[in-house]
Amino acid sequence: MAHNAIVSRDEWVSARKKLLEEEKSFSKARDALAAKRRALPWTKVGKTYEFETEQGPKFLGDLFGGRSQLIVQHFMFGPDWEEGCPSCSFWGDNFDRTVPHLAARDVAFVAVSRAPLQTLLEYHERLDWSFPWVSSLANDFNFDFDVSFETDREPNQQVYYNYKDTAFPASEAPGVSVFYKDDAGGIYHTYSVYARGLEDLNGTYRLLDTTPKGRDEDALSYPMEWVRRRDQY
Numbered sequence: 001m002a003h004n005a006i007v008s009r010d011e012w013v014s015a016r017k018k019l020l021e022e023e024k025s026f027s028k029a030r031d032a033l034a035a036k037r038r039a040l041p042w043t044k045v046g047k048t049y050e051f052e053t054e055q056g057p058k059f060l061g062d063l064f065g066g067r068s069q070l071i072v073q074h075f076m077f078g079p080d081w082e083e084g085c086p087s088c089s090f091w092g093d094n095f096d097r098t099v100p101h102l103a104a105r106d107v108a109f110v111a112v113s114r115a116p117l118q119t120l121l122e123y124h125e126r127l128d129w130s131f132p133w134v135s136s137l138a139n140d141f142n143f144d145f146d147v148s149f150e151t152d153r154e155p156n157q158q159v160y161y162n163y164k165d166t167a168f169p170a171s172e173a174p175g176v177s178v179f180y181k182d183d184a185g186g187i188y189h190t191y192s193v194y195a196r197g198l199e200d201l202n203g204t205y206r207l208l209d210t211t212p213k214g215r216d217e218d219a220l221s222y223p224m225e226w227v228r229r230r231d232q233y
Contacts, residue, residue: 001213042180042188049141051134052117060141063134064181069107074147074175077113077120079137084113084123088174089229094203096129112136114148114172127231145192147173162194174198 007015049060064070073095076085084092092111099109110132113120117135124133142148149159151171158165161173176198178191199205208215217223 004212037191040191042190045179045187045189047140047144049136049139051112051136051141052138053132053134054117054121058134060179061181061185061187063108063110063132064179065103065108067103067106067108068181070179070181071102071107071109072177072179073109073111074142074145074173074177075111075113075133076147076170076172076174077115077123078170078172079114079116081115081119083229084115084120085172085174086227086229086232087224089127090204090224090227091174091198091202092127092129092131093230094201096131099131110134112141114142127229142172145175145177145189147175147194149173162197176201 045060047060050057051060051063063072073088073091075088075092077083077088095109095111102109112134114137115135116137120133120135136142146160146162149161149168149171153159156167159168160166161168173194175192175194177189180188180190182188193201205215215223217226220226
């Protein structure tokens with residue numbers, strides 16, 4: 001890695017202040033975007049969706065745990081997979097331990113995958129996670145929210161992902177969806193984000209972006225090639 005320009009402390013502070021103004025503008029733009037996100041229209045969820053959980057079968061409404069808002073991580077873990085997706089595990093590490101903080105703001109969090117519940121729980125224990133994880137193997141939840149695709153599709157057949165028809169190499173895809181439940185028990189889908197839109201939800205990326213080397217991915221065959229499950233580094 002080549003060194004950046006080496007300057008005096010005063011010159012560094014001057015350059016830093018200039019960048020700070022851009023950072024402040026970006027923060028204001030991000031706040032404005034978040035407000036637009038909150039102002040999106042909602043669509044009512046028409047299915048009840050029964051999931052397998054560690055506490056027994058639960059419907060989507062039960063996953064709110066008495067709160068009015070629910071964040072779902074669509075975790076890539078297919079029915080016949082032996083391990084969860086390394087990238088989704090990377091996000092899982094970032095989401096872990098956030099559950100109590102989210103709960104303090106009337107938000108529940110759960111990961112949802114199509115793998116059998118016992119497989120999920122074993123992987124959950126392996127990585128020492130604390131967030132709840134449920135299986136959608138017996139329902140259409142993942143398909144309805146555009147993160148699971150038929151495995152018998154034609155080699156070049158496109159799938160609908162990230163709000164467009166696109167080529168996708170796997171049968172499972174990552175995403176995060178948000179739901180709201182009103183006092184009458186009605187459930188509404190308020191937001192979903194996929195692909196690179198998920199990067200803003202990953203604290204490790206945000207930390208790497210502050211360092212001199214950044215994510216240091218330019219020489220890799222694809223950006224996330226370096227990511228491992230955290231017990232495999």
